Amino acid sequence: EIMFDGAAILDGLPDSVRAEFARDFNIADEGFRNGRVASTTQTKEKYRREWFAYCKTLGVDPHLEAATTRFQTRARVLSGFAARTRRGAFGRGRQIAAGSVASAITAVGQAISLDTGVNPTKNEGSKQLIYPLHVMMAGFRKEDPATVKKLPIEVDIPEYLASFGKRNGSSARDRAIGDLTLIAFYFLLRIGEYTMKRHRNESKQTVNFRVADITFFKRGEDGKLRQLPRNASKEEILAADSATLRLTNQKNGWKGVCINHHVNGDSYYCPVKALTRRFLHIRDHSGDTDLGICAYFNNGTKYDVNDDDIRQALKFAGKELNYPERGIPIERIDTHSLRGGGANALSLAGYSDRAIQKMGRWRSATFLEYICDQLSAFSEGMSKSMSKVLNFVNIEGGVSHDVTTLAINTAYTNAATA
Secondary structure: OOOOOOHHHHHOOOHHHHHHHHHHHHHHHHHHHHOOOHHHHHHHHHHHHHHHHHHHHHOOOOOOOOOOOOHHHHHHHHHHHHHHHHOOOOOOOOOOOHHHHHHHHHHHHHHHHHHHOOOOOEOOOOOOEOHHHHHHHHHHHHHOOOOOOOOOOOOHHHHHHHHHHHOOOOOHHHHHHHHHHHHHHHHOOOHHHHOEOOOOOOOOOOOOOEHHHEEEEEEOOOOOEEEOOOOOOHHHHHOOOEEEEEOOOOOOOOOOOEEEEEOOOOOOOOHHHHHHHHHHHHHHHOOOOOOEOOEEEEOOEEEEOEHHHHHHHHHHHHHHOOHHHHOOOHHHOOOHHHHHHHHHHHHHOOOOHHHHHHHHOOOOHHHHHHOOOOOHHHHOOHHHHHOOOOOOOOOOOOHHHHHHHHHHHHHHHHHHHO
């Protein structure tokens, strides 16, 4: 995939400089390819193909150039394509949400812009959709049902799952699932960072944390943390006071950034201890440090914990711990519940939004969606505080009135005297 075909330009150049310019174009195209997430690119390409087919059937220029296409025609064709997208004609045949329709319109606009330099879906010089599309999308959003988001869980679920690892005869799989849920909760991990997809998907940008991405630290007699070597003894690793995960390439482009946790005082239900157990298990069975932290071995054979393993485990624990009695239905517990639960735990503990954002590696305020204000803990004590009569005084009240009255009386007095 390339931005533009430069062959015609290169053909007109002398041999002495053609290779140099060809190199420039190749580097630019490589950056263009790397700048696009494959899964998103595939979706955009699908809508581009559908758009061109839609316009061909109508006999309309797919580029909607102003010189050949009236504004009314442009609005009609774009809105019609949006409506067909809305009813699921390019997907599973079911109505899709307004946000997905907006993505389709964006894909069409970007495809045309790449060809002509002009995006006909937007007002000239603006990021806003042309007015008919803007109003139509507002109507779609009003029609959409409220989004049913997954709810956060508390640390009792990962601790419950980790407890299986302490039992005699526990399997390597159960120990891995328990430790990974603890790690995900405390480090606010995305599901793709600590599990393997059941069907490998090279189109996603987020990659699994590897053994090579883990670093342990031990506090010395002087109280300072010192890095432990990878070949440190089992006893030294298990006694680590702190652990760091280094980001390789995550969903929002974070690279080379480290997230760290210290021990929480518990000898087992601790994110650092869970990481040491994962590290040692994998190191005992393989010297490959590129293995993901989701790997586990059974009778010498390597397996990986996948996203569905975590999902089913969380729902099972939610049932066992009677989460529905807390107003959290099992169907609203999913892999996002760990990341959301960790963010909520930090918020309830008094950590600032900035601290939570940095721990979760969110680049924007979207992380606030994970903070569930409908949880009772956020409103605890509010009604009691609001019931107090403080006898406050409006320090502005009366000031303007008194000054005005004084001024009027003074004016009348002066007039009478005169």
